[in-house]
Amino acid sequence: MKAWLPSLLRLALVMLLVAFVTNPGWFVPLLKPLTENNAPVIYNQGSLLTLTLLHLRTVLIATVAATIVAVALAILVTRPAGAEFLPLSRSLVNIGQTFPPVAVLALAVPAVGFGEKPTLIALFLYGLLPIFENALTGLTTLPANVVEAARGAGMTGWQRLTKVELPLSAPIILGGIRLSVVISLATATIGSTVAAKTLGEVIIAGLLSNNLAFILQGGLIVAALAVLIYDGLSAIERYTARRMGREAE
Amino acid sequence: MIEIEGITKRYDATTVVDDVSMVIEPRTIAVIVGTSGSGKTTLLRMINRLVEPTSGIIKLDGADNRSLPGYELRRSIGYAIQGHGLFPHRTVAQNIATVPVLLGWDKDRIKARVDELMTLYQLDPEAFGPRYPHELSGGQQQRVGVARALAAEPNVLLMDEPFGALDPIIRNKAQEDLLAIQKRFGTTIILVTHDMEEAVHMGDKIAVMDAGKLVQYAKPAEILAKPASAFVETLVGASERPFRLLSLGRVRDAVEKGSAEGEAIPGDASQRDALAELLWTGRPALPVKGADGKPLGRVTVDGLVKRAARPA
Numbered sequence A: 001m002k003a004w005l006p007s008l009l010r011l012a013l014v015m016l017l018v019a020f021v022t023n024p025g026w027f028v029p030l031l032k033p034l035t036e037n038n039a040p041v042i043y044n045q046g047s048l049l050t051l052t053l054l055h056l057r058t059v060l061i062a063t064v065a066a067t068i069v070a071v072a073l074a075i076l077v078t079r080p081a082g083a084e085f086l087p088l089s090r091s092l093v094n095i096g097q098t099f100p101p102v103a104v105l106a107l108a109v110p111a112v113g114f115g116e117k118p119t120l121i122a123l124f125l126y127g128l129l130p131i132f133e134n135a136l137t138g139l140t141t142l143p144a145n146v147v148e149a150a151r152g153a154g155m156t157g158w159q160r161l162t163k164v165e166l167p168l169s170a171p172i173i174l175g176g177i178r179l180s181v182v183i184s185l186a187t188a189t190i191g192s193t194v195a196a197k198t199l200g201e202v203i204i205a206g207l208l209s210n211n212l213a214f215i216l217q218g219g220l221i222v223a224a225l226a227v228l229i230y231d232g233l234s235a236i237e238r239y240t241a242r243r244m245g246r247e248a249e
Numbered sequence B: 001m002i003e004i005e006g007i008t009k010r011y012d013a014t015t016v017v018d019d020v021s022m023v024i025e026p027r028t029i030a031v032i033v034g035t036s037g038s039g040k041t042t043l044l045r046m047i048n049r050l051v052e053p054t055s056g057i058i059k060l061d062g063a064d065n066r067s068l069p070g071y072e073l074r075r076s077i078g079y080a081i082q083g084h085g086l087f088p089h090r091t092v093a094q095n096i097a098t099v100p101v102l103l104g105w106d107k108d109r110i111k112a113r114v115d116e117l118m119t120l121y122q123l124d125p126e127a128f129g130p131r132y133p134h135e136l137s138g139g140q141q142q143r144v145g146v147a148r149a150l151a152a153e154p155n156v157l158l159m160d161e162p163f164g165a166l167d168p169i170i171r172n173k174a175q176e177d178l179l180a181i182q183k184r185f186g187t188t189i190i191l192v193t194h195d196m197e198e199a200v201h202m203g204d205k206i207a208v209m210d211a212g213k214l215v216q217y218a219k220p221a222e223i224l225a226k227p228a229s230a231f232v233e234t235l236v237g238a239s240e241r242p243f244r245l246l247s248l249g250r251v252r253d254a255v256e257k258g259s260a261e262g263e264a265i266p267g268d269a270s271q272r273d274a275l276a277e278l279l280w281t282g283r284p285a286l287p288v289k290g291a292d293g294k295p296l297g298r299v300t301v302d303g304l305v306k307r308a309a310r311p312a
């Protein structure tokens, strides 16, 4: 395959996505055959652009929070003083992952009410595991004599963490964040069942009114976002891996 | 001065370093030799407290090495780790600058020092400074590792097999450079090696370790002449001993009266080199010249052979 072909495809997808969420009217002829009885072709209870941005915002907030907590936890349990908490933290994070997001939503609504909050909680819990596991892998598989050299040079524990251990683990941690983001992009759609403003709204509206065009446009926007973000984060990951002298995994 | 007093390190039931005591005089080089797993690295790492001893005391210039926080102690001691251990995410120049940066030197001073060391180790600062360690050969990485240990001009330098990956020519050069640096700055060096040749050449004293115990600690000539045990004898290589002994002496000290034909050998060449030259060219004697080029006399095969014999 030609080297420029993937970039070209990516660019095309970005342009298509932007065109669709800003000017959905252009795509009416394409989606028209999917509707019956003169039902609306393009989602009409809110702007697709706004929903897309809100969807992204929800994912961003949840991922940032999950990253901070997961990385902090991984740092804590890889210090000598925190080593005994490793099994406990592992099971806690695993529970977060095995608990179905729908159940989290159901439990969170009575506590925090409808809207974005229960969705954020579900996405946060769901996103913890991949980041935590990867951060743990990154921090525990550092080349031993590099870490020893850092000690031997007289770095304090904090200096070793910030100058050597985290930079060298960065590519692997980024891999965890990438997984987490992609899971969250898809999972965020169910947030609309508890009145969060996400692209799930479009899909649910389609399901309720039996409108295939709605379902498709909601699903496709989410899928396009996931592909593009996955791609972009992979590129950043490869770049950092090269910069840190670690081959991309 | 480094005083090691009754140092023992145990991991669970296994004793890795067993009641080792030795004194390393200031401005000298002590070389530690021994089989793999005999505790050389562990002993070395107890000096800068990368490993805490189970019992015993280590004093640096009279002060217990536990009187400073570990990280401060380690900034004052150069450490070339076994297998270089360069930071893969930092350039060569940044690697070398590690300890000076930790010590808060100003930028110009760091740059000057890094350039000086790189030039000394024949790595062009312009070309190699901005490179990353994985863009260097194994031998170049090892030299950067040594340069990093030397960067903050430490009084004490711990080196764990620093020249293992170097080809013979570069190794010779690196050894000579280290000796020159040691003379110039009066550094006290403890060097671990597997290479007996290197030990005899570099060491003011050689420490032989076997299964955690210090079995002999003496001047190279004494180790060669009077090995304390069969183990030491095997380690120094019984068949190589006469030549190693000769390699310790300078031609100047073996000069006899008289003259000989042919190209003169310099007085500060080793006696071993002189004997090799004599045997190779099949001559009985070689003329010797001083540093100023004046003839000093001659060395003979007979004279050198006598010197290669076990001292009384």
Ligand SMILES: Nc1ncnc2c1ncn2[C@@H]1O[C@H](COP(=O)(O)OP(=O)(O)OP(=O)(O)O)[C@@H](O)[C@H]1O
Pocket: B011, B016, B034, B035, B036, B037, B038, B039, B040, B041, B042, B043, B082
């Ligand atoms: N952290 C540790 N825990 C348990 N055993 C250890 C530890 N570090 C070293 N050892 C053991 O102590 C012994 C001595 O190790 P050391 O690294 O000092 O050997 P060495 O003489 O430097 O060997 P080499 O020449 O192969 O580098 C070895 O048997 C090793 O397995």
Ligand SMILES: [Mg+2]
Pocket: B040, B041, B042, B082, B160
């Ligand atoms: Mg060793």
